[in-house]
Amino acid sequence: MSEGLYVPLLDLGCGAFLLAGVLVLWRRDLMAIVGLFALQGMALAAVVVLLGVHQADAELIAVGVGVGVLRAGLLPYLMRRALAASGEGRETQPLVNVATSLLVAAALAMLAYAVAQPLIRLSPTPATQAVPVALTVLLVGFFVLVTRRRALSQVVGFLLIDNAITATAFLTTSGVPLVVELGVSLDVLLAALVLQVLTTRMRAAFGGTDLDELRELHD
């Protein structure tokens, strides 16, 4: 593939990845949040396939397809099923309102750019220059995790962090070795399953999945 097409497509993919992450902060409808997460998974898969095409690496293209199946297909499917079973549609009251959240996201993006400088300096290719995008999504994921109160929102926060780390791995080094990538994907899938089962138990024990209800244990 020519350099002329590669760089804009890479930037487009990373842009979509970032946008989907930030828009999670904007929506309060849990189903829409899951949709955005699936969209982000697709953007991530597209970036990996693009890197594979650019490096003429068939294995990387195959890994990219695998990433897409897991992160745009399987994980969103699991979350949709959990949502349908619960009948809870909305993030009730995030601790920080939407407008402030988006401003925080902008601040987090600047922080990510600052932190990523040593990484870019080591090897300033078009791909590593997109690393701040991944780190922004990582920080947004943390923000979702601490400010949202529904169990499913926390799961989304965790998975955003995970998407961001996978993106960093592919942008810096075209991915970790295959055996590690497989192990990590399996761990993430199982962690999501465990959290889903725990959500069901939480609903049975507490009558809902509002995390503010979790206050049985203290010193």
Place this chain on the structure above:
Amino acid sequence: MTPMTLMTWLAAAPIGIPALAACGYALLGWNRVTAWFGAAAAILLLASAIALAATGPGEVAWGLLRADSLSVFMLIVIGAVAVPAMLAGPSYLAAEVARGHTGPRATRRYGVLTQGFIAAMALAVLASNLGVMWVAVEATTILTAFLVGFRKTRQATEAAWKYVVICSVGIALAFLGIVVTHYAALHAHVPAAYALDGATLAAHAAGLDGGVMRIAAVLLVLGFGTKAGLAPMHAWLPDAHSQAPAPVSALMSGVLLSVAFYAILRVKVITDAALGQTAMRVLLVAAGLASLAVAAALLLAQRDYKRMLAYSSIEHMGLLALAAAIGGRLATAALLLHVLGHGLGKSALFLSSGQISQAVGSTRVDAVRGLATRAPIVAATFAAGLVAIVGLPPFSLFASELGIVRAGFAAGLGWVMAAGLLLMLIIVGAMGRHGRRMLLGTGPAQAGAEATPVARAPVFAMLAGLGACAILGVTLGPLAPVLRAAVTIAGGTP
């Protein structure tokens, strides 16, 4: 492919045997016979670890496993804690079933998950690839989630949720650290196939980019530190360790925390060579003192004895962090001895606390008065464990704590050590007071006779563990060469 040598079999056994036992539970369920599979697997694991120590270290199998002395030492710790924990399992679960707290499906799951958990820990310490080590450490979180939530009560569900969310997110940061290290390695011309191999990275560490490795060091300490229960990332630990069934608490507190700390030791060898000792030292001193302070503050007015034991684990992880920060041969040897001593002492304490809570029906300190007269055998193991864990002679924790403090003063960390000693003194006082309240005094009138007959197997195992802990306080015996070699690998220059 090369033929499987004895070495390969021995190194694969600690992972394979518990995995086989897990399959056995999945197929046959939990009954009077299969209940002892776990104990048999643990004994075989310990035996293969000792055999590995005898045959000497070596590179093995598929380029993914390496049984060096540090790995073998950690395997011995895993075995030494798993044996009493698994011996206590059958009687603990029998009592739970008798009270109607659990059923056949849950006991089968308990068998599968505990064995899978032990196999994952063995993989974590044997993996030569940092990525595989990470996968195994995260697998322990997933496998223990339903063990923490075993009772399905509100408290257990809450503890399990916090445990999975905090540990998975924390450990994700460690993975980012590994990704960043991989990036630095590929640009330092480390061969791609070995770019995540711990020993290869340590050998090439001087060529790794400083700015990138600094980011990696922070991420790795934060990530594995979360799993090791270091403050301020410890919030999940008291909940999870107090809610899990006693044998699982013993494994989590006695050895899983140390396995996570082992990961820090492995990456510290690389970052020390790349960045010098100061970078890690600052992080570890901060985390170590914070852990001691948190433990001291929350132990003073603690009302729940399982939570007391959990905070004591935070204290000991803090001590390990200080020992790692000091570095050098004496501190590293003391660190490893402390890992073993803490495993033996803390597992005895958690197992006897399980027997106490099943007899008394509560985990409140106030509910357990006059244990020494009500249940003398359990009281004796609990008291001996308490003496061991607060670091009094003749137990090995006294020797290792002394070693850490001496090394700290010698390395010019006098103020840190003084602060640490003060906090440890507070902790000894607090735990001594709670222990005295539980053991002495007169019990409630109705509890004249011993409530439940004490199962013999776990008591013997606990006494053996505490005996070993006491002997280690005097002499290392045949462990000395393994420990010496492990210290060299973990960064103590000979």
